[in-house]
Amino acid sequence: MKTGFSVFLACFVALGASWYGFVYGPLKQLGVEQQTVILQSTDNWPQQRTGEATLGLQVYRQYGCAACHTEQVRQTGAANELDVLTLGTHNAEDFKGFMKSLLVVPELMTSSNDIVANLDKWNGQLPLVLYYGQNADAVSALAEKLKPVGVKTDARVVAVGPDIARGWGTRQSVAADYLYDQPVQLGSLRAGPDLTTIGVREPDVNWQLLHLYAPNCVVPNSTMPPFHNLFEVRKKVNGQVSPDALPLPKGFALGDDMEVVPTTEARQLVAYLLTLKNNAPLYEAPFTPVTAAK
Amino acid sequence: MNQTGNNTVCSSEIDASCRVPLLALFGGAALWLVLGILLGLAAAMSFHKPDLFANCACLSFGHAQAAANDLVLYGFIIPAALGVILWIFARLSQAPLALPIVPVAAANIWHLGVLVGTVSILLGHSTGHTWLEYPRIAAVLLFAAFMLVAVSAVATMGFRSNREMYPSHWFLFAGLLWFVWTYSSANLFLLSGQPPRGVVQAIIAWWFSNNMIFVWLALVGVGIAFYLLPKFANKPLANTGYAIFGFLTLIFFGTWCGIPHGAPVPAWLPTTSAFAAMLTILPIIALAIVAGKTVCGSGFSLCAGPFCFVKFGTMSFVVSALLYVAEFCPHGARVLDFTWFSVGVTQWQLFGFAGMILTGAIYEILPRMMDKALPLPLLAKLNFVTFVLGTTIYVIPLLIGGYEQGLKLQDPSVAFADASGAALMFLRASTLGQALLLLGSLCLLLNVFVMTLQWKRGLLSCALSAVKAPLSGGEVKP
DSSP: OOSHHHHHHHHHHHHHHHHIIIIIHHHHHHTTOOOEEOTTSSOEESOOOOHHHHHHHHHHHHTTGGGTOOOOOOOOEEEEEEEEEEOTTOOHHHHHHHHHHHTTSHHHHTTHHHHHHHHHTOOSOSSEEEEEESOHHHHHHHHHHHTTTTOEEEEEEEEESHHHHTTSOSSOOOGGGGTTOSSOOOOSBOSSOOOTTHHHHOOOHHHHHHHHHOGGGTSTTOOOOOOGGGEEEEEOBTTBOOTTSOOOOTTTOOOTTEEEEEOHHHHHHHHHHHTOOOOOOBTTBOOOOHHHHO | OOOSGGGHHHHHHHHHHHHHHHHHHHHHHHHHHHHHHHHHHHHHHTTTOTTTTTTOGGGSHHHHHHHHHHIIIIIIIHHHHHHHHHHHHHHHHTSOOSSTHHHHHHHHHHHHHHHHHHHHHHTTOOOSSTTOOSOHHHHHHHHHHHHHHHHHHHHHHHTOSSOSOOHHHHHHHHHHHHHHHHHHHHHHHHSSSSOOOTTHHHHHHHHHHIIIIIIIHHHHHHHHHHHHHHHHHTSOOSOHHHHHHHHHHHHHHGGGOOOOTTOSSOTHHHHHHHHHHHHTHHHHHHHHHHHHHHHTTSOOOOOOSHHHHHHHHHHHHHHHHHHHHHTTSHHHHHHHTBSHHHHHHHHIIIIIIIIHHHHHHHHHHHHHHHTSOOSOHHHHHHHHHHHHHHHHHHHHHHHHHHHHHHHHHHOTTSOHHHHHHHHHHHHHHHHHHHHHHHHHHHHHHHHHHHHHHHHHHHHHHHHHHHHHSOOOSSOOOO
8 A cells, every 4th residue: 555556456456346246247137137927927027117107207206205115025035825715515613623633644743733723713704824834745735635625725825024914015026127117216215105016005096196185184194295286276167176186085175166186297106106016926036826826 | 644843834835725725615515514404404394294395395305305415415525525635635745735726616516516416306307316316417517526626636646755655545545536436437327318227227326325425435534534633642543554454345345335135136236245244344343443542542622623523423433334234234134224224324424424524624624724713613612512412313313213113114013104103203303413413514604604704805905905005116207
């Protein structure tokens, strides 16, 4: 470190290496990514957004929504699940007794406590989650034993993690999900909930619009600020309500002759939010979708 | 450290050569700091009264928070750091500042860039990438201005009489190179006509954020501290070997942190970051030992002068850097990610570490380069007290609230509203800290502005007296 050149050289090598690793490397590995095929399907993932939703991403960026919301779901692992879809000729009580008699089978011995607990808290509604855990042998043994007695089951692989348990997604987010996002808005703070699957959780356009205009009217005690700029408050024309006007609940409605109409920006933003539904199983993030089982 | 009593004439000449460029850099920086903290307060108000800015989108959290963070980093920290770097390089070279007009022009271009960038964010033209929110035109202005200052700084460094580089030289010279490379690279990729596809954008933004908020701040902050601490303590920098070790490990390991654990990217990226983060503990400890041994024995004083600023800043560096590293270890990340904890760590790095050291350095340099005492010394002391209290009250609740929020987010049986509600009380308490920081930043602004006004008035009266002075040279013959 005696001369300027040696300091320059050290810095050049250090920063150059990290640039090569974290800028050039990902560019080569991920910069050429293409659409991928959804597992057990011929559909491609992700789909290009419509024009309105693409513009909606720009409204999302413009309002800095990513300051409070993330668009990335994390997963800590995966588990096997066995759902009972129909009981065949059994009734619920019969089935509980029958199941408990099966648990002496060696493959099921280690998981018997979980299965008994699941049976005990079961209220008779189907589908019943008979087993949920890491033991893949228990799932196949159960399915094998139940098949001959006419009980229809579904063995599934499910993602595990606090985000998944909150219902924010069915699998972790992966690089492929953001192929068509420009700019990518991953977010780094959850002052509000994750939005990766908001299009599945709240698919109603009116709910979304009401939530933007007055968050408290659909989510009591919400800390989200209202975005009145995205709406036009105007006088009703000849006392008639416009078909676009927001159906504001009591306590939030303005005067009798006033109405609240979403602007184009609000519609674009909602169109974008409704496209957020990372629910397709991929090679790098597999799971068994519920729809495929039925 | 060889500029002491015997060459005071030279030192005052060097200080005078820095006067105009440094006033241009510090004046704007102090103003941006006040505005940045004000905008930060506006952003925080969203969590006191969510509908406060319902009709004013430009002050909503999404706009104001980004603008506030960028104002503190690009408005205050970088120009202030550039000013201090110019002065330290001139002092270490024992030579007046080279090309002094260049940094004056650069300071004005820089401040114009910050103005354009801030207005753009508030009007909704943010790029959407964290720490790179300024649009292309502002980024070009900032880069051009930085290059101009860097040219003057490197030229001044080249005039040094003693060819051997002092530890501050390594850190500060590296800081110049770091910004030029990372800022240009990130902006060229992200703001070009054809940005890279998908998540690569986020990876480049993380790489930049880490290199800016962690490595750059550490290089510049520690570089300045290694120059000022020995001067204040009146003894040479301790353990230069540790300093070399700290410098090299910081630039080789620290620069690989930044990719959050569990990010939706190939697993090798966050794994590399986690590994590098663990190794980064080494430079933090090494640099802490150097600073500690240098200061040790200098006595504990509560004079609230520049020494106190730099000491507090150095302590903040050690603690905030360790907390930053903890965010990348997988166990820590699971709880701390996406919470107010990371916000708290970043704000600690900005205000508690870089902000403190730079403010201390400004108070040290200002009287020397203007050749007169601070106009409002009491306000400078008040500045220290408010900054220490402000940073603590601002950051500690964010850290505790963030940790609490993280624990609750990990437990799916706790409703999301309860998890974010857990942090809300802490968040509201932290606003008091921001108010104190605002008060402190006003003290700095007043000191810089009053000093500038006094200097300008002096210049004016000097010019007037020159104009009014009777012509000498004998009688005018008809």
